Amino acid sequence: MFSPPYLQKYKGISTRHTCPECGQKQSFTLYLDGNTNEPIHRTVGKCNRESKCGYHYTPKQYFMDNPSFLTPPLGGGWVGSHAMSNIPNTTKQIEPPQPAGSIHFSFIEKSTSYRSNFVRFLCEILTDKQIEYVGEHYALGATKSKEVIFWQIDIHGKVHTGKIMQYNPETGKRIKHENGAIDWIHSKLKKSGTLPEDYNLQQCFFGEHLLTIYPDATVCIVESEKSALISAAIFPNFIWLASGGIQGLAVDKCKVLKGRTVILYPDLNAFEKWSEKSLLIKNQCSCKITVSTLLEDIATPEAKAKGLDVADFMIEQLKSPHSSNSQKVEFLSPNTFFKFPSPFGEGVRRTEEVGESPQRGKEVRGVGGEAPPVQTLFSPILDQMIETNPALLILIDKLELIEY
Numbered sequence: 001m002f003s004p005p006y007l008q009k010y011k012g013i014s015t016r017h018t019c020p021e022c023g024q025k026q027s028f029t030l031y032l033d034g035n036t037n038e039p040i041h042r043t044v045g046k047c048n049r050e051s052k053c054g055y056h057y058t059p060k061q062y063f064m065d066n067p068s069f070l071t072p073p074l075g076g077g078w079v080g081s082h083a084m085s086n087i088p089n090t091t092k093q094i095e096p097p098q099p100a101g102s103i104h105f106s107f108i109e110k111s112t113s114y115r116s117n118f119v120r121f122l123c124e125i126l127t128d129k130q131i132e133y134v135g136e137h138y139a140l141g142a143t144k145s146k147e148v149i150f151w152q153i154d155i156h157g158k159v160h161t162g163k164i165m166q167y168n169p170e171t172g173k174r175i176k177h178e179n180g181a182i183d184w185i186h187s188k189l190k191k192s193g194t195l196p197e198d199y200n201l202q203q204c205f206f207g208e209h210l211l212t213i214y215p216d217a218t219v220c221i222v223e224s225e226k227s228a229l230i231s232a233a234i235f236p237n238f239i240w241l242a243s244g245g246i247q248g249l250a251v252d253k254c255k256v257l258k259g260r261t262v263i264l265y266p267d268l269n270a271f272e273k274w275s276e277k278s279l280l281i282k283n284q285c286s287c288k289i290t291v292s293t294l295l296e297d298i299a300t301p302e303a304k305a306k307g308l309d310v311a312d313f314m315i316e317q318l319k320s321p322h323s324s325n326s327q328k329v330e331f332l333s334p335n336t337f338f339k340f341p342s343p344f345g346e347g348v349r350r351t352e353e354v355g356e357s358p359q360r361g362k363e364v365r366g367v368g369g370e371a372p373p374v375q376t377l378f379s380p381i382l383d384q385m386i387e388t389n390p391a392l393l394i395l396i397d398k399l400e401l402i403e404y
Contacts, residue, residue: 003034005059007046019047021055021246023269023307031059043247043273057247065250066280100202101195102158103186111141111149111162118148118226120169122233125318130233138207138229149185150225150242153209155256160204161186163225163244172226172315204253206242207232211256214239219262221249223270227311231265234314238263246270254281262289268299269307 008015008030019028020043030045032038044062047055114135119142122131134140141149143164150163162185166175174181189195206225210217217239222228228242243249246267262281266274275291282289295303295310303312 005031005034005040008032008039016048017042017045019049019053019055020269020273021047022049022053023305024049024053027053028055055246061247061250064252065247065277067251098200100154100158100160101186101199102160103162103189103195105157105159107162107185107189108139108141108151108153108159111143111151112139113142114140115146116140116142116148116167117146117169118165118167118172120146121167121172122229124170124172125315126230126233133236134229134233137210137232140229147183150206151185152204152206154204155208155211157209157212161201163206164188165225167226203244203248205256206244207240208256210239210241211260219257219260220265221262222265222310223248223267224309224311227265227309230311230314246273249274249277249281251277251280251284254285254287257281257285257287257289260287262287264289264291265294265310266291267307267309268295268304271296 010016010029013026015029016026017028017030018025024047027048028045029048030039030042033040040059041062044057044059046057047053114131119131119135119140122134139151139153141151141162143149145166147164147166150165152160152162154160164183164185165181167173168175186195186199186201190197190199205221207228211219217237219239219241220231220235221241221243222231223243223245225242225244228240232238232240243253246269249264264274264278271291271293278289278291281287295308295313298313299308
């Protein structure tokens with residue numbers, strides 16, 4: 001007899017585990033297989049810190065992301081469960097999947113604005129040109145309360161929803177209200193009667209529409225919209241997408257990446273999970289995908305404990321005394337920004353080779369299909385020499401020369 005999965009009952013601290021999202025110990029309740037009473041997976045469960053974390057990864061979501069773990073041949077069973085031989089063999093017509101709902105583009109046009117506290121924070125670390133670039137490319141919006149709207153527009157130009165978030169304009173940190181830190185456009189439109197109650201929300205990548213605009217560009221994926229925007233401002237030669245969270249890197253969502261070169265930049269608490277997921281995506285979505293070890297290589301134990309992301313490191317660099325608005329430039333990739341000798345570093349080739357950097361003679365295509373201009377962290381005199389003769393940078397890179 002098939003028994004559905006269930007949340008593990010509390011029987012002492014041994015039944016409460018470390019949350020894979022926030023890292024809090026003894027706060028995570030696992031889902032157990034209804035037949036074997038064994039955990040389905042160490043990430044499938046619910047964090048008890050609903051207001052501070054809110055992580056909840058259900059068995060249904062897990063098996064949608066990992067269909068190969070369903071009981072063959074028809075699926076529908078759970079990992080470790082008995083075959084479905086004890087279930088009556090009834091014939092049921094399978095209904096076609098409901099199409100994803102969409103929101104009229106006029107809502108984006110009405111909301112387009114730089115008057116959010118999030119953009120106010122960006123003004124502290126980015127130039128006006130960089131802010132204008134991300135604002136136009138990602139259709140940033142704002143509410144009357146100065147919340148930012150991160151619109152989800154798919155590869156076909158359809159608007160799925162908008163994520164509404166409030167930020168501290170000084171720190172760039174999210175501000176949570178009584179319902180949490182996130183609100184949604186589709187929820188507001190449902191309450192107002194503009195959208196039907198059965199609106200079928202199917203989330204897509206934040207920035208997904210850029211895949212159509214720049215078909216040859218290398219794609220970089222991070223978790224948060226904030227990280228995608230700051231990265232896009234500094235490294236515009238790549239397409240930067242946001243998954244919307246550690247669980248947002250779903251296989252179905254990644255089908256739009258077919259034939260693309262993709263680099264994942266997971267947060268420090270998501271490296272292992274995204275590495276596992278990259279193998280599924282590579283096999284099922286037919287794309288060249290790698291997982292960057294950049295943050296793992298440069299992070300301190302304290303940073304790893306906090307689960308920082310690539311934006312946290314960029315903000316720290318941009319706010320350093322050595323950085324000013326007049327000095328903010330666009331770099332080839334995150335690795336050059338963090339003073340790595342190669343734009344991708346050695347770690348990014350761990351899964352498969354993505355391609356050599358422009359310095360090493362093999363082009364990595366960016367936005368527009370062309371390799372971006374080379375800019376470095378050298379002295380003004382050496383920068384001018386490199387601008388006059390770009391081959392000099394190749395020599396510096398090949399010989400691993402250091403400027404004193």
